[in-house]
Amino acid sequence: MNSSDTNISNYLQTPTLRLLTCGNVDDGKSTFLGRLLLDSGNVYEDHLGALERISRRYNPTNSGPELAYLVDGLRAEIEQGITIDVSYRYFFTRNRKYIIADAPGHAQYTKNMAVAASKSDVAVLLIDAASGIKIQTIRHLSILSLMRINRLVIAVNKMDLVDFSKERFDGIKDDIGRAIGTIYGRMCPFWSVPVSSRNGDNVVRKSASMPWYDGGSVLEILESMELDNQESSSFCLPVQYVARDADRRYYSGTVASGEVSVDDEVVVLPSLLRTRVSGLSVAGKHSEEAKKGDPAMIELADEVDVSRGDRLVKSEQELMQGDTLSCQVFWFGEKAMVPKDVYELKFLTYKARATVRQVNERLDLDSLVRSPASRLAQNEIGFASIMLSTDHYCLPFQESKALGSFLVVDIGTGDTVGLGTIVSIGKAGRPHPYATVVDKSMRAALKKQGPMLIWFTGLSGAGKSTIANLLEQRLYEQGYHTYLLDGDILRDGLNRDLGFDSDSRKENIRRAGEVAKLMVDAGLLVIACFISPFAEDRTMVRSLFRKGEFCEVYVSTPIDECIRKDPKGLYAKALRGEIPDFTGVSSPYEPPVSPEVTIDASKCSVSEAVQLLLHHLAED
Amino acid sequence: MSQVLRDLEYESIYIIREAIAESQNPVLLYSIGKDSSVLLHLLMKAFYPVKPPVPLLHIDTTWKFKEMIEFRDRTARELGISLLTYTNAEGIRLGIDPFSTSSNHYTAVMKTEALKQALDKHGFDMIIGGARRDEEKSRAKERIFSVRDADHGWNPRSQRPEFWNLYNCRLMKGQTIRVFPLSNWTELDVWLYIYEEDIPVVPLYFAAERPVVKRDGMLIMVDDNRFKLGLNEKTEMKHIRFRTLGCYPLTAAIESGARTVPEIIEEVFSADHSERSGRLIDYDEQNSMEEKKVRGYF
Incomplete structure (x- = not known):
């Protein structure tokens, strides 16, 4: 293109910032928005002309145009002087495109505030410097936290009415910081800016009236705001529309999370049919992969029955x-x-x-x-x-x-x-x-760890407990919150009613799994040692957990080695026939088909085994 | 493609697919302008490699620019999509035309009423259009999936709330939904996308010497011999282009030297008048667009 190339390429390459503006009904939100649009050069001359005409008609005594009319659109809104519905505003600077969802402040329109919040990356919350935090401010903060808006800009407005007082601003800043802490349950990053929308201080331009404020104007903060996204990465595509031509079917849908590539195995939910991605295009172009947000069109290798509303995933355990x-x-x-x-x-x-x-x-x-x-x-x-x-x-x-x-x-x-x-x-x-x-992720966040169950399975005497004990010790030293779930302790208390028949053994494992689930829910790293010889029981335990929350460690020490060491003398007894149904002797052990980690304790030291495990856990 | 345009494109494709998937009888309202060109391009992409399962509908007032009609027919032919046109025959019989009738009455009969008749005739339940929220204040408040009552009217006070990409398309008897996939596009975005994707648009968007008459401070192009010159009016050649396209007697041109898409982008990037400032029908009265939409205008 020509001379404005660089300007436009900045505009094009920076992600659009979607923001919502909210605040108590009298805190000057519409005036703030009008000022933001005007000072950033986003009001056209014909709109300014119309603005002056409306200002004269609806508010003849006021001098000068009422900036709020730039954003109040519907007739009823202008007549009643309030905002009824969410209004969307588009403006751009040399650096970025903005979409503003202007949410009404009036109590009965809470619904619209949630609408505006749903697609926003950041919220600008206005507070009247003279009157401070009101109940409406708290309500809006609550809705923002429920809608997972995690970036907040607090604009303390009408600073001109409090003589641009630093003390007043600092007081409100402290109050709002406490409120955010309480409502969000943790610290949510926020910026606070002293503003006068009427005069234009710190909306777009830095204020000359508040030399004590060394932060940026509201727009400056927004211009440099970066967006990140911490969400589930498991692939899921909700099928939106099934298109057909003469001999093929194409499954269209926008990838809701994760990514998929050509040749990936996929599972259709809820039918659980398995097939493979044989062709892929995104927005009309052939592609090797599709990731979150991409409108994909997928071809499948097999003629399986897939219709709108079904989901394609890589593993049903991820949902x-x-x-x-x-x-x-x-x-x-x-x-x-x-x-x-x-x-x-x-x-x-x-x-x-x-x-x-x-x-x-x-x-x-x-x-x-x-x-x-x-x-x-x-x-x-x-x-x-x-x-x-x-x-x-x-x-x-x-x-x-x-x-x-x-x-x-x-x-x-x-x-x-x-x-x-x-x-x-x-x-x-x-x-x-x-x-x-307070849920699992919040509890875990406080502990700064991803909760999970590390399940040791293997023959008696294979070395499960020894490795597990050292693993817990190492994790503890690194500051993790752990718990070692031991079969003997369970049998002493919770499971004292259970014997060793096959039903009781099954129940023993089921209870161990459920207890471990509660502990994982509490945010802990749980280590469990159970011989758990039957694949069915282990699968049942695995099914209680999300993918990534269950790590099966197969301690594969050969039985000859276990018999040779026999630390508790159990093999000797079993071989003499004194213990019925003893795993490996008179009862089978079904080795796991695809455990996350396999350790043969006869081939490595205990600390080497623990190193291997720590390495594996760090990778997850 | 740049991030801003790709995000817009992806959002629009999702909306288009959702509208068609939820509809028994969808239609795309094709107005031949640049937004319609973008919408059509997105429609093709949304269903690629399959042809989109939806016809185009053009409400023909018989007063569109000649070049628009040529462009319309050529586009439908080249894309191989079925094109329906509709004209309010009753309006023609009554001699409603944009010169002798007030713009308000003309629009009501030849556009709003014609659209309602066409929708009723074909029984379309999901009507996809290219309106954008940044065009006008009442459009800025409209949902992406906007429910219309049995008389095609819009009730701005009882709109269904929309969250993320969740769209409620449930229809009660007589209701229809207007769908706006370009809601979040601006005029600048539209031109940047046309440039990047090399999308054909009506040549009237590009500056050229054209015959115009200056009327009430606006430049109106003399597109055919139905143009009635007033006293003291004379046709002159000026270097003009159009920012929006509608009925030629009601669409003002701007003097411009922008002959290419990059030159238009440059012009829009530094414009000081809004896009619809050349639309005479928006200036009937304050809230004029809101009134028209309440009665069923697109």
Whole structure:
């Protein structure tokens, strides 16, 4: 192109920043936005002319144009002087494109605030310098945290009304920092900027009236803001549309997480049919791979039955399966949400009938207190369990916004009456995982570790306990929170009612698996040592965990070596026939087919074995 | 492709696929302008290598620029997509034309009413259009999947909330949905994309010597001999181009030297007037577009 090449290439190469603006109804949000657009050179002359005409008509006593009218669009909004609906604004600088979702501040329009938050990367929260934090500010922060908005810019507005006081600004900054800490449950990075939208201080241009402020203007902060994305990386493509030509079928859909390449094996959910990707294109071009966000068109090697709403994954274990969603619900319907009501849920491309099983709690946005509830009224947020007519595969919202959320649709009116975000998914009939505010990922984050179960299997005397003990010692020294789950201790307490017959052994392993699951849920690194000779039992334990949370360590020391060492003299007894059903002697051991790690303790030292394990764990 | 354009393209493809997958009888409203050109290009990409399973519909007021109609027919022929056109015959019979009728009444009859008649005639339930939120203030508030009542009216106060890429397409009797895949595109994005993807557009977007009449401060092109010159009006040749295209008597040109897409991009990047400032119908009254949309205008 020509002289403006460099400017345009900056614009083109920087990811668009989607931001939402929110704040109490009187905190000057529309004026702030008008100022932002005006000072960044994004208001056209004909719009300014129209602005002056409207200003004179609706507010004849005021001198000068009312900047807020630049963004208040609907007639009712101008007449009532309030914002009713989310309005989208587009502007660009030399560096970046911006999409602003302007969310209404009025209490009854909480729904729209959630709409605006859903696609935003960052929130600009306005606070009136004169009046400080209000209940509305807290409510908005709560919604931002529930929608996982993790970048906040706090614009302390109307600084001109408090004589540009540093003390006033610092006081509000401290208050908002505490509020964010409480609401987010951890520190969420935030920037605070003293602003006067009316005069233009620190919106686009740095203020001359506040020399004590050494940070950037709001726009300067936004210009350099980087976006990252920490979400699940397991491949999942919700099938959106099946296209056909004379002899082929093509499966289209946008990759919701992870990536896929030509020749990858894939599983179709829910049918569990397995096939292979034989051809791939992205947005009309042939491609070798498709990654998160890419609108793909996939050809499969086999003629399998795939339709809209199905999902393609690499492994069914990477998603959670069940028919009962434990979820957080934003309720918008005029009619309250009550148990036994039937709705249609819309996941990305999948629709299913569902019954409200139970409303558990209501969240008070002002105090953040959760109180028991049996129904959710309009504009309330709460926790509920919802039962689907068939099993569904999904992820918790904390791991994937795309795969962890759904709309609740009223079948009679077609209206969208709720938004659900998934906390966990389970099976009806089983004790249901209760929706807790603090969840596994939060507990683990506090411990700065990824929780998992390291399951040692192998013959008696193979060296499982010795290796496991040293492994725990090393992990402990490195600051990890661990627990070594020992079969003997379990049999002393929890499992003292169990014998050694085959049913009891099975139950012993099942309980060990469930206990380990609770501990992993608590955020711990759990090490378990069980002979666990049967593949079926080990598979059952594995199925309790997400992929990456279960590490099977097969201690493969040959039986001759175990008999030679025989530390507890058990083999001697078993060989004399004194112990019935002894693994390796009178009962079989089924070696794992594909364990994560295999260690032959007769060929390496205990510390070498532990080094190998630590190396493997570090790679995951 | 650059990140900004790729993100927009991918979002639009998702929306187009979702609309067609959820629809019993979809249609793409093709207005021949640059946004429609981009929309059509995205439609082809969304279903590649298969031909898109949706026809095009053009509401022909009979007052479009001649070059637009030529471009329309050539495009449909080359892409091999079926093209439906519709004209409000009753409006023609009543002699409604943009010169002798108020622009408000003309638009109501020849565009809004014609569109409603065409949609009813074919029973389309999902109508994909190229409107963008940055064009006008009431469009800035419209959802991507926007439900219309049985009379095709828009109710801005009871819109379905939209979150992430979750779109509720459930329709009650008589309802239809207007779908706007280009919601998040700006005029600049559209031109950058046309440049990068080498998308054909109507030549009227590029500056050339054309016959115009200056009327109420606007430059109106004399596209055919139906143009009635007023007293003291005279046709003159000027170097002009159009930022948007509609009915020629109601679409003002700008004086411009931009003959190529990069020159247009340069012009848009440093423009000081909005894109629709040349659309006479937007200036009938404040909130004019909102009023039209409430009654069923696109």
